[in-house]
Amino acid sequence: MTSAPDATPVMRVRGLRRHYPVSDGMFRQKRMLRAVEGINFDLHAGETLAVVGESGSGKSTLGRLCALVEEPTAGTIELDGADIARMPQEERRTLHRHVQMIFQNPFGSLNPRKTVAAELEAPLRFNTRSTPDEWRVRVEEMLVKVGLRIEFAERYPHMLSGGQRQRVAIARALMLQPKIIVADEPLSALDVSVQAQIINLLMDLRDEFGVSLVFISHDISVVRRLAHQVIVMYLGQPVEQGPVDAVLANPAHPYTKALIDAVPKVRRHPASERIRLVGDMPSPLVPRVGCIFSSRCPSVQISCRSIAPALEHVGDRLVACPHTMQIDPSCST
Amino acid sequence: MLVWASLGANKGAWVGCAIIAVLVTMALAADLISPHSPYRQFHDAMLRPPAWQAEGSWQFPLGTDALGRDILSRIAHGARYSLGIGGMVVAMAMVAGVAVGLLAASAGGIVDMALMRILDLLMAIPGLLLALVVVAVLGPGLINVVVAVAIVLIPHFARLARATALAELAREYVVAARLSGAGRFSIMFDTVLPNCMPPLIVQATLSFSAAILDAAALGFLGMGAQPPNPEWGTMLADAREFILLAWWVVAIPGVAILLTVLAFNLMGDGLRDALDPRLRSA
Amino acid sequence: MKLLEVRNLTVRFPTRRGWIHAVENVDFDLDAGEVLGIVGESGSGKSVTMLAVMGLLPPNAQVSADRLSFDGTDLLALDGRQRRSIMGKQIAMIFQEPVTRLNPCFTVGFQITEMLAAHETGDRAQHRRRAMELLDAVGISAPEARMRAFPHQLSGGMCQRVMIAMAIACQPRLLIADEPSTALDVTIQAQILDLLIDLQRKRGMALALISHDIAVIAETAQRVLVMYAGLVVEEQRSPQIFTGPSHPYTAALLRALPDESIGLPRLPTIPGSVPGALDRPSGCVFGPRCAFADARCRSARPELVQSGVALARCFYPMARPEGDA
Numbered sequence: 043m044t045s046a047p048d049a050t051p052v053m054r055v056r057g058l059r060r061h062y063p064v065s066d067g068m069f070r071q072k073r074m075l076r077a078v079e080g081i082n083f084d085l086h087a088g089e090t091l092a093v094v095g096e097s098g099s100g101k102s103t104l105g106r107l108c109a110l111v112e113e114p115t116a117g118t119i120e121l122d123g124a125d126i127a128r129m130p131q132e133e134r135r136t137l138h139r140h141v142q143m144i145f146q147n148p149f150g151s152l153n154p155r156k157t158v159a160a161e162l163e164a165p166l167r168f169n170t171r172s173t174p175d176e177w178r179v180r181v182e183e184m185l186v187k188v189g190l191r192i193e194f195a196e197r198y199p200h201m202l203s204g205g206q207r208q209r210v211a212i213a214r215a216l217m218l219q220p221k222i223i224v225a226d227e228p229l230s231a232l233d234v235s236v237q238a239q240i241i242n243l244l245m246d247l248r249d250e251f252g253v254s255l256v257f258i259s260h261d262i263s264v265v266r267r268l269a270h271q272v273i274v275m276y277l278g279q280p281v282e283q284g285p286v287d288a289v290l291a292n293p294a295h296p297y298t299k300a301l302i303d304a305v306p307k308v309r310r311h312p313a314s315e316r317i318r319l320v321g322d323m324p325s326p327l328v329p330r331v332g333c334i335f336s337s338r339c340p341s342v343q344i345s346c347r348s349i350a351p352a353l354e355h356v357g358d359r360l361v362a363c364p365h366t367m368q369i370d371p372s373c374s375t
Numbered sequence: 376m377l378v379w380a381s382l383g384a385n386k387g388a389w390v391g392c393a394i395i396a397v398l399v400t401m402a403l404a405a406d407l408i409s410p411h412s413p414y415r416q417f418h419d420a421m422l423r424p425p426a427w428q429a430e431g432s433w434q435f436p437l438g439t440d441a442l443g444r445d446i447l448s449r450i451a452h453g454a455r456y457s458l459g460i461g462g463m464v465v466a467m468a469m470v471a472g473v474a475v476g477l478l479a480a481s482a483g484g485i486v487d488m489a490l491m492r493i494l495d496l497l498m499a500i501p502g503l504l505l506a507l508v509v510v511a512v513l514g515p516g517l518i519n520v521v522v523a524v525a526i527v528l529i530p531h532f533a534r535l536a537r538a539t540a541l542a543e544l545a546r547e548y549v550v551a552a553r554l555s556g557a558g559r560f561s562i563m564f565d566t567v568l569p570n571c572m573p574p575l576i577v578q579a580t581l582s583f584s585a586a587i588l589d590a591a592a593l594g595f596l597g598m599g600a601q602p603p604n605p606e607w608g609t610m611l612a613d614a615r616e617f618i619l620l621a622w623w624v625v626a627i628p629g630v631a632i633l634l635t636v637l638a639f640n641l642m643g644d645g646l647r648d649a650l651d652p653r654l655r656s657a
Numbered sequence: 658m659k660l661l662e663v664r665n666l667t668v669r670f671p672t673r674r675g676w677i678h679a680v681e682n683v684d685f686d687l688d689a690g691e692v693l694g695i696v697g698e699s700g701s702g703k704s705v706t707m708l709a710v711m712g713l714l715p716p717n718a719q720v721s722a723d724r725l726s727f728d729g730t731d732l733l734a735l736d737g738r739q740r741r742s743i744m745g746k747q748i749a750m751i752f753q754e755p756v757t758r759l760n761p762c763f764t765v766g767f768q769i770t771e772m773l774a775a776h777e778t779g780d781r782a783q784h785r786r787r788a789m790e791l792l793d794a795v796g797i798s799a800p801e802a803r804m805r806a807f808p809h810q811l812s813g814g815m816c817q818r819v820m821i822a823m824a825i826a827c828q829p830r831l832l833i834a835d836e837p838s839t840a841l842d843v844t845i846q847a848q849i850l851d852l853l854i855d856l857q858r859k860r861g862m863a864l865a866l867i868s869h870d871i872a873v874i875a876e877t878a879q880r881v882l883v884m885y886a887g888l889v890v891e892e893q894r895s896p897q898i899f900t901g902p903s904h905p906y907t908a909a910l911l912r913a914l915p916d917e918s919i920g921l922p923r924l925p926t927i928p929g930s931v932p933g934a935l936d937r938p939s940g941c942v943f944g945p946r947c948a949f950a951d952a953r954c955r956s957a958r959p960e961l962v963q964s965g966v967a968l969a970r971c972f973y974p975m976a977r978p979e980g981d982a
Contacts, residue, residue: 096842097813111550138554151547155569168556203930204699214551233698233869233931238913238924245923260843263915267924304847306872308899308914318851319844321798322812 050123051084052221052254053108053141058082058117058127060103064327073327077103079278080353081117083271085222090248090255092269092286094262094301098323100278101258102226108256109143109224110134121221139169142215146227148207152199158185158210159195165217184213187250189243205236212243216251224256229264241267262305266290274298277326277334284359294356294366296339333363341365388645394638402454409448410436413605417443422621438623440614446623449605450631456606457587457635460521464586465579467525472532473575477563479533480540491537494530502527502585503592510598517606520599524589528582535578539571580643584636591632607632660831660863661687661710664724668702668709671717677934679705679718680887684961689830692857692864694878694895696871700931701884703867707833711750712740728830746776749824753836755816759808765819766804769826776827791822796852814845818852825856831863832856838873850877871910875899883907886932886942893967901977903967906943908975941971949973 060078078100085091093101106112108119110126119127126137145151152161162181166172172180182192188209199207208228215223225244229237241264248255259265265272265286272289274282274297282295293299296317303317319338324330332347333339339346343365353362401408411417417439424431425438425446437446475494479487497505509523543549544567552566593599594608602609607628614624666683669676680702687693697703709720710732725732727748735743752758760768769788770781777784785804792800795818808816817837824832834853838846854877857864868874874881874895881898883891883906891904902908911917912925929946932938938945940955947954953972964974 096844109554111554135556135558138556143551143554145547145551147547151551153548153552153566153570164552164557165555168558168561205930211551214555234871234910235698235913235927236930238915238926241915242923242926261915266919267915300844304844306847306850306870306876307916308872308875308911309916310876318847322814322845323842 049086051120052087052122053085054083054118054120055085055108056082056118056120058104058107058119059115060100060107060112061115075326076278077326078107078114081273081275081280082353083273083283085254085256087221087254088248088252089271090257090269092265092272093256093258093275094260094265094272095275096260096301096323098277098326099275101275103278104275105143105224105226105256105258108222109141110137111143139165139218140220141222141224142218142220144208144211144215144223144225144228146230148204148211148231149199151211152207154199156198157195158190158197158199158202161210162195162214162217165214169218180217184217187216187247188213189239203236204232205239208232208240209243212240212247216247216253219251220253222254222256224258226258227260229259229261237264244268262290262302274301277323277330279334279362280353280360281335281362282359283353283361288358294359294361295335295363296341297335300340335363385645385648387641388649391638391641391643391645394634395642398454398458398635398638401451402458405448405451405455408451409445410434411445411448413444413448413452414603415444417445419443422617422624424621425623425627428623437627438621440610440624441617441621444603444605446627449610450607450627453605453607453610453628453631456517456600456604457590457632460517460524460590460606461583461586461639463521464524464528464590465582467521468528468582468586469532469575469579471525472529473536473568473571475529476533476536476538477540477568480537480544480567481559481563487537490533494533497526498530503589506589506593507596507598510593515598515601517600517604520590520593523593524586527589528585531582532575532578535574536571539574540567543567543570574647577643577647580639580646584639584643587632587635587639658729659686660689660691660728661865662724662726663706663710664722666706666709666720666722666725668705668714668721669719671719672935674935678887678937679934680709683884683889685882685889685892687831687863687865689863690857690861692854692866692877692879693882694874694880695865695867695882695884696869696874697884698869698931700886700934702887703869703884704835706884707750707835707865707867711744711748711833713750742776745772745829746827747829748831748833749827749829750833750835751817751820751824751837754813754840755820755837756808756811756813758820759816761808763807764804765806765808765811769804769819769823772823772826787826788822791826792819794825794856795819795822796848797822812845813841814848817841817845817849821849821852821856825860825862828860829862831865833865833867835867836869837866839868839870846873853877871914883910886937887934888942888970889961889968890943890970891967892961892969897966901965901967901975903964903969903974904943904971905947905949905975909946909948 058078058081062075062077063072064075065072081104083091093104095101107114114127117127118125121137121140159181162184163177166177166180181195185192185194190206190209229240232240245268257265257268269286271284272286273280274295276297282289282293282298289298290302293302300317300319317340321338324337332349333351336342336346351362351364353360356366420435420439421443422441423435423439426433426436431438435445437450439445475490479490505527506523509526510519513519513522549562549566552562557566590599591608594606595612597612600606600609602613610628611625617624663683663685666680667678668680669678683706695703708714710725714720722733727743766788769791770784773784773787788804789800792803797803797815797818837853838849841849850873853864866874866877878895880894882889883904885906891902891907893903898907899911902911909927913927915924918924927946932942940957941950941959944950944954959970959972961968961970965977
């Protein structure tokens with residue numbers, strides 16, 4: 043996948059952090075849940091950035107921050123050059139037409155008491171000055187674009203299959219022609235055969251509308267298909283970041299390697315090594331010393347437990363591990 | 376929809392519905408059913424037993440009371456009072472309670488806490504006592520009874536509305552609605568409230584019977600509808616002294632109250648069963 | 658003698674609109690010590706099949722089979738007590754979402770020892786020791802401390818290990834794993850699957866692994882059953898089934914995987930969606946979505962036929978690509 047041409051990024055994120063104070067009981071001091079810690083990226087028009095990680099990695103929180111559903115604790119989010127992270131509530135509301143979101147649970151993201159038409163008209167109702175008839179026309183146009191027949195407009199969510207609901211969710215996100223769509227695991231709840239349909243749909247719509255995608259997923263194979271750039275997150279921090287083909291074919295960080303290897307494959311490369319992580323992810327509440335991955339890293343060294351590595355340029359990407367071997371282009375997973 | 380189908384299957388709900396239908400008809404057609412005016416006193420026919428008894432006659436099918444008034448006519452007209460009171464109380468309590476509950480859920484923080492503590496206080500006082508206090512302050516009379524009983528029921532609606540609203544606010548389609556540009560009010564009334572309705576409807580049906588009982592109790596204590604109004608509780612109050620002499624003056628209004636309360640409870644249970652599975656799947 | 662023999666298993670549920678056949682005419686065998694993978698999408702009936710074997714279906718389910726036997730014992734003819742002596746002891750099952758499958762009110766240690774007390778003789782101290790051995794066998798470090806933990810205090814992966822410990826406690830001959838790793842993170846999933854295969858090998862258990870993820874089946878199973886809309890559509894050994902699928906559905910499913918279409922601009926998809934239990938087509942269940950269906954496929958339902966080394970429910974099973982063993 044080639045990158046989009048260089049221009050002003052549609053979204054620029056610097057030093058993004060999101061901490062939640064968690065109380066330990068009334069009389070104990072509050073602890074900090076560092077959900078997102080220090081994310082930086084540039085997202086260009088038409089580009090797809092994948093955020094990959096497991097539960098507790100902070101990828102969903104990052105998605106909500108980008109979609110302006112939550113306010114960051116620190117850092118900046120620039121949309122077309124203007125810092126939007128800390129705008130007042132009222133102004134933030136108008137920004138929603140530029141950044142929309144698709145959720146994981148197709149049923150949960152649609153109001154069970156609203157018809158498809160009502161759900162799709164809502165963005166138009168709140169943001170434009172057109173008439174109900176014009177809304178109807180737009181709704182029908184969009185239904186066709188996402189591959190649903192027009193009579194679906196009168197249906198309720200419980201009359202639709204998972205794939206159909208997700209198409210409605212995609213249609214809703216596109217109604218205002220946003221610049222960016224944050225997709226939080228939109229395929230996880232769907233059957234494999236339906237996933238393929240939705241992936242194709244996303245690719246088609248992305249090309250047609252020129253929309254940038256922030257694609258959050260734990261599914262490496264889908265990411266390989268859809269994304270241009272990828273950020274791999276672990277416990278809120280980015281551990282590897284770069285062009286998707288390079289990172290996934292030739293991972294540098296031990297966590298990325300383990301993640302890619304852990305994904306079951308129908309055809310496994312005979313020479314690939316089986317990397318298995320030991321133990322569970324540590325609690326995000328416990329303060330960390332040294333590298334966050336040191337407790338489970340298969341190639342951990344003594345210095346890892348005391349020195350927290352920074353995200354540094356290594357070749358064509360950023361890696362948070364000083365011990366990566368030279369990236370060998372002839373290796374592949 | 377699915378709801379009607381499950382409701383239809385519930386026998387109890389059918390019975391409840393049937394009784395309520397009879398009551399409503401009775402209330403609406405009271406003038407047609409009643410053989411006499413509920414206020415007319417027949418001085419030569421005082422404390423006549425019901426028609427099926429030895430000294431009864433079909434002129435007064437359910438007998439007469441101590442002032443010679445036809446009990447059937449009074450029951451029929453009394454239905455208007457009971458159903459009317461029940462309806463008004465529930466309407467008032469629901470509107471006020473839901474408003475308070477939604478406000479608490481959406482505001483959160485101090486506002487939520489303050490409102491909840493006030494409601495806790497109201498709920499800590501026994502219902503009838505609280506109603507009595509309110510009526511004592513406002514004075515006896517039908518409207519004041521309605522207000523008093525409504526105040527007693529408001530905390531239940533408020534807590535239920537708040538709990539369901541909090542659950543709904545956490546749903547993804549609320550976030551989606553916000554992303555579509557909906558403002559706070561729009562989210563509350565357009566998105567959240569309709570999804571909170573099922574448990575509130577069940578609560579309303581069950582509160583109907585509580586309202587009728589409380590109003591009847593107040594009437595019995597002399598604080599409710601004043602005589603000669605044929606409200607069932609007031610009828611019971613008038614008949615207190617005649618329990619041993621003329622059982623029908625007490626029993627018949629009592630049975631009327633019993634059947635009404637039973638009917639609404641059956642309906643409420645049926646509704647809850649019919650609406651619950653949908654709640655779980657939604 | 659086969660460990661598990663299933664012939665013509667049909668499970669149906671009564672609904673207001675008639676009978677729903679969750680599973681129809683399912684035949685398969687399982688040998689002692691074998692790993693069988695059952696793969697299918699939602700509505701395929703893969704879970705219902707195994708729940709029927711265990712007798713865990715709701716009371717309104719109607720289970721019928723020509724033969725449903727475990728180690729020679731007819732499972733359909735058992736009464737409650739006989740069934741309870743087999744289930745948990747000789748056949749064990751683990752499920753998806755382990756945290757919700759454990760009783761939240763009791764510690765993990767209590768639940769394991771309760772399991773042992775139900776099926777094995779011995780006093781409490783012996784059961785406790787056994788429980789700690791089991792926790793160790795499933796890779797839980799510091800078992801002493803873990804015994805006192807409640808399920809909500811443990812991670813998903815940890816809970817699944819506890820469930821596996823409970824399942825293998827009585828040395829079952831058959832372990833059924835219904836989507837054991839689906840709700841878990843990828844790295845934990847890999848650990849759990851490794852654990853299952855490891856235990857299977859060490860203890861000589863038969864393992865029936867159910868998953869919607871065909872890659873999980875590819876990495877673990879020796880023989881694969883593909884189910885679609887309540888029917889078995891293909892049965893073949895692994896890895897041959899992945900290089901030479903016999904049924905068009907299996908082939909389409911493999912082609913739809915994102916990794917299989919690297920060079921193509923779009924993913925090949927299976928048009929349409931899985932039929933609901935009430936709108937199963939007459940004729941071949943996969944017919945409406947199959948690229949190769951003809952009039953015969955639309956009018957008659959194919960039987961499971963031998964096609965080379967595979968069994969396929971198709972009038973025109975696919976041939977193996979040339980040059981494959």
